[in-house]
Amino acid sequence: MHTFISRSILASKRMIFAMASSKTPLRNTRLAVLIFALFSVLAFGYMVLMQWQWLRQTESAQATLVGWKPQRYAFLPIWEYQPTEADTVIQFTSNVPTTDTLHPTRGQQQWIRYRPEQPTQAVVYDFWHLWFAPSMVLVFGLMPLALVCLIRYILMAKINPDEDLESPLP
Numbered sequence: 357m358h359t360f361i362s363r364s365i366l367a368s369k370r371m372i373f374a375m376a377s378s379k380t381p382l383r384n385t386r387l388a389v390l391i392f393a394l395f396s397v398l399a400f401g402y403m404v405l406m407q408w409q410w411l412r413q414t415e416s417a418q419a420t421l422v423g424w425k426p427q428r429y430a431f432l433p434i435w436e437y438q439p440t441e442a443d444t445v446i447q448f449t450s451n452v453p454t455t456d457t458l459h460p461t462r463g464q465q466q467w468i469r470y471r472p473e474q475p476t477q478a479v480v481y482d483f484w485h486l487w488f489a490p491s492m493v494l495v496f497g498l499m500p501l502a503l504v505c506l507i508r509y510i511l512m513a514k515i516n517p518d519e520d521l522e523s524p525l526p
Contacts, residue, residue: 386508389500396497403490414469415440416481421464422447430455437468439475446470448478452485 419437430453438445448470460466470478479485 386504389504393498393501396493400490400494400497403493407486407490411469411486414471414479417468417470417478419466419468419478419480421460421462421466423462425449427453433460433480435466435468435478435480437470437478439470439472441472442475446475446478448476450480450485452480 417437417439419435421433422436423434424431425434432453433450434447435450436445436447467481468478469481
């Protein structure tokens, strides 16, 4: 009985070693996910570079919330500001909607960035308007890579190929 159990354990070890020495599991998946992650990191870098270039070409000003433009299920805030070199007051509509018209409130002050040559192209100067999209590209691009690494390196059994398969089992 002892010989039968030891032989079956040895056979299962050989089968595991044979599987481990052949192609590694998730090999093609890891390659595809790695390419996708590399593309998302490059896209993140490009988006950040474009934001920094845009920020260098713009100026800051204080804007006041003057109203809301209704959309289907949300509202776009309408901001009003006066550029530093002009006497006219300019209104622009923010591109990030909100479902709550109580926050921010009318009359609230907010820093914005605008192009001096095109003052109607303005953006509210905060994380949600400038950096949310690039950060989501990075997060969702690296998430599949992290998941495959988790499956491959943590959840799968580690097999030591240096183990002596011919040694007698206790």
